[in-house]
Amino acid sequence: MAEKKEHVIEMSHRLNLMRSEKFCTNELKVLDKYMSRINPRDKSTRKVVFTLKEFQKDLGINDLRYKTLRTNVEALLGRCVFLPNSETGEFIAFQLFKEVELKKDSTKGWIVTLDCHDRAVDLFFDLAKDGYFSRKLKYSMRLNSANQIKFYMLMKEYEGVGKKKIRLTELIDWLKVNPNMPWKYFKRDVVDICQKALTELTDVTFTYECKRNGHAYEYITFFIKPNHHEQMMLDDYEDDENIQAEVLETEETVSEAYKYSNENLEFLAEACDNSFSEDEMQIIFSIIVKKIPSHKEWLERYDYLLLKYKELKYRISRTDLPPIKSKFNYFRFMLESDVKEE
Structure with a gap:
């Protein structure tokens, strides 16, 4: 080829x-x-x-x-x-x-x-x-979150040096994650996930250490090196993209039947590919207003639903897991779990 x-x-x-x-x-x-x-x-x-x-x-x-x-x-x-x-x-x-x-x-x-x-x-x-x-463009296009892309930018910037020491508060501000997030959750949900993604999907990898200043962590040091053992080649990635495109086309055809009487509800439904009925969207709306209560934050609600729906589509595409019996019930469970975590 x-x-x-x-x-x-x-x-x-x-x-x-x-x-x-x-x-x-x-x-x-x-x-x-x-x-x-x-x-x-x-x-x-x-x-x-x-x-x-x-x-x-x-x-x-x-x-x-x-x-x-x-x-x-x-x-x-x-x-x-x-x-x-x-x-x-x-x-x-x-x-x-x-x-x-x-x-x-x-x-x-x-x-x-x-x-x-x-x-x-x-x-x-x-x-x-x-x-x-x-x-290289192809590596950032493989990544699945803004944090992963930003980590890739940071690691490539300092790859030649091989090391980057940064204040933890500065890194958190750069990534725009919750500044009050405890270190163990920031480590688990941000740093470790980005480390795994970069190792599996890009041409750079890193390890890190974080040292305390008293009871609080102050600095994090990244040790960066080229990644010569990519676990996912570009051809395989593009094949996956084509499969996903076929799934999306099928979902779009099915979703054309749904119409919404409320303009705001229709706007939010577009974030979910119009895959749910008006009654189902009313239930979804009742959940997300608990997470994003301000009536002025419609775009934030849209972006949130767009992200969660992409997670749902990824879960549906997983052939190594049991198939989802009800798309709506599973999506509702995802949203309710987010609200409970807060």
Whole structure:
């Protein structure tokens, strides 16, 4: 089989310092694909073209509704980065992307053009100012969470050094996880999961140690090295992607029968591929308002349901586990378990 072209991302150290609470997994993948297609030494390449189908897939959009695309585009354009200066206490914040254009091309069909914000041009194209590091697009596209992608960025940045010591509070802030999370849960649910994912799915791996200062952990040190024993080859990954795409197409066909009388309920149902009836969505809504009670946080509720529904689809795809008898009952159990944990 012919070797596939490996797209390389050249990322500035400044951009990797970005802090953002809002970037979800799929938006980070769009960012990575954007960086893999620009020439960071030529600012005229700042506009990157996606096919509509590709753009929707990268954003995790499983239906072709204009409203769904618009909602996701608005979210992407609203994502800001926060670049702090730890020495002076100063910071600057701005959007990474300023424009998404959807149009029909005479030869390519529907295409999406993505352009970075004028204020962000130096982050993408002035690599000499603060230096940069390289990584391969295919590895970040394999990862399943924003934390895993951010860990991959961090490990690749310091792979050449082989070691990175960082304050635990700084790492938690960078990942945007709950700052009050006890160390044992942060270790189990974040660090160890990311360590396993990077070892199995990427070209870098790490070990770590965390030392106490009194009763509290203060610093964590990562020991980083190249991973020469990937457990999942790219061809296998793409085969899995094709299988998942077939499953999604089947689910979308089935879900077309459901209609919703309430616009807000319809919006949330799109996060679940419209797979549940109106009565079932009412039950789902009654659960998630306990987790996200503010009536203004509809997008947060949407993102939460989108993430949980992806977890459900992954569970359904597991052939090594017993099949799920009721998709709705299992999903309700997942949501209720989240609420109980809080």
